[in-house]
Amino acid sequence: MPLNKACIGKQYPPLRSVVTAEAVQKFARAYNHSNPFFFDPGKAGAIIAPPMFGVTWVVPSTERVVDHDTDLQVDTLHLVHGEQEIEFVRPVSPGEVIDTSAAIVSIKTKATGEVLGVESTSRNQNGELVQRAVFTAFIRSGGSCRPGQSAPKPEPAPRQPPLFTHREETTEQMPRDYAEAAADYHQIHLDPLAAAKAGLPGVILHGLCTLALCSKPFIERLSGCDPRRLRRLHARFVRPVFPGQPIDIKVWEAGECAGRKVYDFEVTEPQASVVISNGVAEVAS
Numbered sequence: 632m633p634l635n636k637a638c639i640g641k642q643y644p645p646l647r648s649v650v651t652a653e654a655v656q657k658f659a660r661a662y663n664h665s666n667p668f669f670f671d672p673g674k675a676g677a678i679i680a681p682p683m684f685g686v687t688w689v690v691p692s693t694e695r696v697v698d699h700d701t702d703l704q705v706d707t708l709h710l711v712h713g714e715q716e717i718e719f720v721r722p723v724s725p726g727e728v729i730d731t732s733a734a735i736v737s738i739k740t741k742a743t744g745e746v747l748g749v750e751s752t753s754r755n756q757n758g759e760l761v762q763r764a765v766f767t768a769f770i771r772s773g774g775s776c777r778p779g780q781s782a783p784k785p786e787p788a789p790r791q792p793p794l795f796t797h798r799e800e801t802t803e804q805m806p807r808d809y810a811e812a813a814a815d816y817h818q819i820h821l822d823p824l825a826a827a828k829a830g831l832p833g834v835i836l837h838g839l840c841t842l843a844l845c846s847k848p849f850i851e852r853l854s855g856c857d858p859r860r861l862r863r864l865h866a867r868f869v870r871p872v873f874p875g876q877p878i879d880i881k882v883w884e885a886g887e888c889a890g891r892k893v894y895d896f897e898v899t900e901p902q903a904s905v906v907i908s909n910g911v912a913e914v915a916s
Contacts (some may be wrong), residue, residue: 632704632706633704633740633745634703634704634705634738634745634747634770635702635703635704635738636738637702638700638702638703638735638738639735639736639737639738640734640735640736641700641702641703641734641735642732642733642734643692643695643696643732643733643734644732645692645730645731645732646688646691646692646695646730646731647728647729647730648687648688648728648729648730648731649726649727649728649729650680650684650723650724650725650726650727650728650729651725652678652725654684654687654812655669655678655679655680655681655684655725656669656670656678657811657812658680658681658683658684658687658812658813659681659684660808660812661805661808661809661811661812661813661840661843662683662805662809662840662843662844662847663799663800664681664843664846664847666681666850666851666856666858667856668856668857668858668859669681669858675859677724677725678724678725679722679723679724679858679859680722680723680724680725681843681846681858682717682719682722682846682850682858682861682864683717683839683842683843683846683864684723685717685719685723685753685761685762685764686717686764686813686815686839686843687812687813687814688729688731688751688753688762689717689731689751689753689762689764689766690813690814690815690839691731691814692731692732692733692751693733693749693751693766695733696733696735696749697710697747697749697768703735703747705747705768705770706770709744709770709771709772710768710769710770710771711768711769711770711771711868712766712767712768712838712868713746713767713768713769713867713868714765714766714767714865714866714867714868714909715764715765715766715767715838715839715842715864715865715866715868716764716765716767716863716864716865717762717763717764717842717863717864717865718762718763718764718862718863719761719762719861719862719863719864720760720761720762720763720862721759721760721761722761722858722859723755723761723762727755727756727761728755728756729753729754729755729761730753730754730755731751731752731753731754732751732752733749733750733751734749734750734751735747735748735749736748736749736750736765743771743772744769744770744771744772745769745770745772746767746768746769746770747767747768747769747770748765748766748767749765749766749767749768750763750764750765750766751763751764751765751766790883791883793881793882793883794882794883794884794894795848795852795881795882796879796880796881796882797847797848797852797879797880797882798877798878798879798880799844799845799847799877799878799880800877801836801844801872801874801875801876801877801878802874802875803874803875804874805836805840805874806820806821806834806835806836806837806840806874807821809836809837809840809843810837813837813839813840815837815839817837819831819834819835820834820835820836820837821834822834831871832873833873834873834874835871835872835873835874836871836872836873836874838866838868838871841868841872841878841898841906841907842864842866842907844878844880845864845866845880845896845898845907845910845912846861846864846912848880848882849861849864849882849894849912849914853882853892853894853912853914854914854915859915860914860915861912861913861914861915862891862913862914862915863891863911863912863913864910864911864912865909865910865911865912866898866907866908866909866910866911867907867908867909867910868906868907869905869906869907869908870900870904870905870906871906872900872906873900876900876901877900877901878898878899878900878906879898879899879900880896880897880898881896881897881898881899882894882895882896882912883895883896885911887916888913890915890916891913891914891915891916892913892914892915892916893911893912893913894911894912894913894914895910895911896910896911896912897910898910
């Protein structure tokens, strides 16, 4: 059954979350990020949450749209998390109260399925915007592609060597640690039987955990270790990452925009297959 396009523009009431130091640090540990800003109150006058910590608000607000809105008619069995964009407007610290609202911003029909766009905005107790995110899902019409995979595409044109390549290790325990830190318990990340039913050879790492790993070189190598300078991430999820395999994050300079340095990035696994494409990161100058 196709998505109900009458739902475009539909808005959902905000969900509230209270930021705690325990939750902030548990999230950072889940993807092995030991930046002092997340653990040392003296570093910036207060502990700061990792930029990607905002997914702990985004995921519940998005799930309410995708998993529970019967008017929208989403076939979740054939749903793939296709792309994610997150803009980090201002840092968040423990004690802040965050309200996150979601809205359906687009529904597009393609030959192989439909594309759903859900935007979420998060504001603190003072009404200040702290984050904006856009979740893009692809709902496969025929179920011919496995989760995390896309139809074959022409080989891209050769490009210049990257500015650098950064390797991140994953562990067998990482999906469970991340699930508990982000409250994202989709079973294909935790249960081998659920993964097998989805056509996967085993459990896979959360796409947003992979994106959190991608944030690390932009903070540690291009922002002077200051997470407040990372302002935006965008990624297209191409293939799944399996726990225990390393990933290589290749970074290219892409100019400047509105006082920010722009970088393109791509993520590959050990056999050089692309797992994230069309990556863009923006870092405040």
